[in-house]
Amino acid sequence: MPKKSYGETVEKRVKRLFEVLLDHVAHCQCEDNDWGVKLALGEEGKLLRVETNLAALVRLAEQKGEKLTKDQVRDAISHYLADYLGILRDERFKQQGSEEWRFSLTLWAKFGDKTTNLTKFSEEWHKRRSEPSKKAIARPEKTAAPPVTVTALMDTKPQTEANLQLLTFDLTGKVEQLTRSEQYYAILTDIVTKKDILNDLYVSIGEGDFVYAWITRIFHEANLDKKPKISRLILKRLSDELIDIYISTNRLSINFKNKINRNLEFILEDEQLRQNNVEIEIKYWHTFPKFHGYLYGDDMLLGEWANDAKGYIHVKSPLYYTNRQFFPKQYDFIKNIFEENSTF
Numbered sequence: 001m002p003k004k005s006y007g008e009t010v011e012k013r014v015k016r017l018f019e020v021l022l023d024h025v026a027h028c029q030c031e032d033n034d035w036g037v038k039l040a041l042g043e044e045g046k047l048l049r050v051e052t053n054l055a056a057l058v059r060l061a062e063q064k065g066e067k068l069t070k071d072q073v074r075d076a077i078s079h080y081l082a083d084y085l086g087i088l089r090d091e092r093f094k095q096q097g098s099e100e101w102r103f104s105l106t107l108w109a110k111f112g113d114k115t116t117n118l119t120k121f122s123e124e125w126h127k128r129r130s131e132p133s134k135k136a137i138a139r140p141e142k143t144a145a146p147p148v149t150v151t152a153l154m155d156t157k158p159q160t161e162a163n164l165q166l167l168t169f170d171l172t173g174k175v176e177q178l179t180r181s182e183q184y185y186a187i188l189t190d191i192v193t194k195k196d197i198l199n200d201l202y203v204s205i206g207e208g209d210f211v212y213a214w215i216t217r218i219f220h221e222a223n224l225d226k227k228p229k230i231s232r233l234i235l236k237r238l239s240d241e242l243i244d245i246y247i248s249t250n251r252l253s254i255n256f257k258n259k260i261n262r263n264l265e266f267i268l269e270d271e272q273l274r275q276n277n278v279e280i281e282i283k284y285w286h287t288f289p290k291f292h293g294y295l296y297g298d299d300m301l302l303g304e305w306a307n308d309a310k311g312y313i314h315v316k317s318p319l320y321y322t323n324r325q326f327f328p329k330q331y332d333f334i335k336n337i338f339e340e341n342s343t344f
Contacts, residue, residue, distance in 0.1 A: 006128075014080045015118065017061060017066070018117075019114070020066060021048065021105065022117060023064065024037060024060060025039050025041070026111065036053065036056035036059075037050065038052065041111060045111050045112065046106065046107045046110055047104055050102070051101070053099050053101060054073050054099045058070055077103065081105070082103075084125075084128060085125065088106075089213070090103050090213075091103055106266075108120035181210060184301065187301065188214060188296075191296050191299050192230055195229045195297060198230065199297045200233075201233050202236070204236045204293055205235055205263075205292065206256075206292055207263060208235075209259070211235070211267075212263040215233070215270075219273055231278070231279065232278070232281065233267075233280045234281045234339075235264065235282050236289075237282065237283075238285050239284040239286050246313065251312065252313060268280055290337065291305070292304075295331075295338060298325065298331070299322075300323070300331060301321045302334070303320060304317055
């Protein structure tokens with residue numbers, strides 16, 4: 001992968017695209033338009049939601065006098081605005097190789113205050129330019145990490161099986177394996193909107209990318225027939241202390257802590273969640289998590305934490321969808337873990 005540049009040329013290019021979006025929302029606050037860029041404002045004018053594609057952004061930039069390629073636009077969105085400056089949230093559910101984009105931009109000031117937003121952009125860019133080298137110096141050398149011993153969900157005694165090995169029981173029709181974000185989105189949305197009564201939603205999260213995009217989207221797009229029936233959102237996350245330990249031993253990406261805290265901040269500050277009186281509670285894993293996933297009503301979607309090729313323990317591994325009807329004891333056991341402030 002080519003090394004990323006953070007020099008003046010790249011800064012001007014990314015800043016210009018940011019300015020083009022600010023100008024566009026200031027002059028065209030309609031939901032749809034001939035440019036193929038849908039815009040919506042939230043959080044008192046400091047959150048800009050965008051639904052578009054790379055070609056449309058190239059055309060929009062060109063109309064404003066800025067010649068950009070699709071690759072430059074993609075890089076500006078996916079790396080510089082998202083990872084480097086941390087102001088863009090990718091809200092797509094299919095991300096790999098897609099030219100269609102759905103994202104939100106968190107502004108420093110209201111969208112009409114272009115001067116402040118552009119000034120803060122430059123300040124933040126230059127502030128972060130020295131950070132990668134500092135982090136690289138502080139980061140310990142990569143060492144082979146010992147394998148993580150997990151405990152099977154279905155038994156409190158240590159097991160060598162993966163977390164969900166016992167959940168399947170090889171019983172056809174009682175467990176459904178889900179491997180794509182679109183499947184998670186469809187099933188979770190159906191689960192939380194089909195009930196007649198309010199229920200608590202429990203979530204064991206990693207970075208929180210998917211749950212942030214999904215939970216805010218279903219409330220922002222809800223109608224009377226499809227309104228989510230969520231009274232309390234309980235998010236179980238790694239504690240900051242545990243994250244620091246795993247980063248220092250190369251078990252987690254160095255950006256993990258910033259991402260999870262940013263996603264949780266967005267959820268806690270979401271307008272629609274507040275307006276729908278969703279109570280949000282944060283709980284913590286203080287030892288290695290036994291699972292990630294969701295529990296709502298009688299339904300469970302659970303998966304094991306897995307390692308990627310670099311040895312990092314945060315991987316979007318498959319979820320298994322099942323119901324309390326098939327595994328009542330396991331359901332009670334898992335719900336108790338969610339309610340606790342640590343692992344068993």
